[in-house]
Amino acid sequence: xxEVEQSPQNLTAQEGEFITINCxxxxxxxxxxxxxxxxxxxxxxxxxxxxxxxxxxxxxATINIQEKHSSLHITASHPRDSAVYICAVSSYGGATNKLIxxxxxxxxxxx
Amino acid sequence: ETGVTQTPRHLVMGxxxxxxxxxxxxxxxxxxxxxxxSAKKPLELMFVYNFKEQTENNSVPSRFSPECxxxxxxxxxxxxxxxxxxxxxxCASSQEHTGGRHNEQFFGPGTRLTVL
Numbered sequence: 001x002x003e004v005e006q007s008p009q010n011l012t013a014q015e016g017e018f019i020t021i022n023c024x025x026x027x028x029x030x031x032x033x034x035x036x037x038x039x040x041x042x043x044x045x046x047x048x049x050x051x052x053x054x055x056x057x058x059x060x061a062t063i064n065i066q067e068k069h070s071s072l073h074i075t076a077s078h079p080r081d082s083a084v085y086i087c088a089v090s091s092y093g094g095a096t097n098k099l100i101x102x103x104x105x106x107x108x109x110x111x
Numbered sequence: 112e113t114g115v116t117q118t119p120r121h122l123v124m125g126x127x128x129x130x131x132x133x134x135x136x137x138x139x140x141x142x143x144x145x146x147x148x149s150a151k152k153p154l155e156l157m158f159v160y161n162f163k164e165q166t167e168n169n170s171v172p173s174r175f176s177p178e179c180x181x182x183x184x185x186x187x188x189x190x191x192x193x194x195x196x197x198x199x200x201x202c203a204s205s206q207e208h209t210g211g212r213h214n215e216q217f218f219g220p221g222t223r224l225t226v227l
Contacts (some may be wrong), residue, residue, distance in 0.1 A: 045199065097207055098167065101153040
């Protein structure tokens with residue numbers, strides 16, 4: 001069992017729908033990251049958070065440290081949001097910024 | 112554009128070849144990373160360099176050899192690879208501070224490697 005679990009693994013939505021992707025983790029962390037990977041490979045960091053909630057445009061990320069759970073929400077989804085969304089956690093301390101990754105959620109938004 | 116570049120973007124090599132992957136970061140960061148992404152598996156950390164010193168070698172076979180000549184450049188030298196080494200190899204960088212808290216990593220576009 002992975003230390004970072006995401007659900008769902010695959011998600012298809014219609015344009016305009018509200019989307020939620022979930023992430024649960026089983027290790028102690030200093031921060032949780034949401035990343036976006038488009039076809040072709042490049043990864044972009046969307047959020048890095050250690051408590052509460054963050055919002056960038058139509059994207060919202062929340063984290064509940066006690067429950068070891070985070071969600072990524074996309075409001076008014078658009079076909080250009082189609083990508084793989086990856087949850088990762090970084091542990092506290094040590095010399096190395098070591099990220100532990102989930103397997104990703106493949107999102108397809110249809111027009 | 113994340114400020115991290117990788118070359119080549121695609122590489123096909125035979126099992127007896129020797130090749131190198133290159134990563135360059137233009138962000139003034141002091142830590143660089145190599146990751147491997149295989150189909151249907153989470154990204155795997157391979158190597159970490161903090162302040163040009165290797166601080167992590169995640170049980171990577173010796174046919175992968177990293178080199179970090181300065182804080183802006185990172186290489187991954189490849190020799191006698193196996194077909195199962197075919198994957199996307201991603202480079203990342205971050206600005207690390209002492210004290211335990213870590214910072215956001217910025218990723219390059221990756222090199223798609225195929226080993227025949």
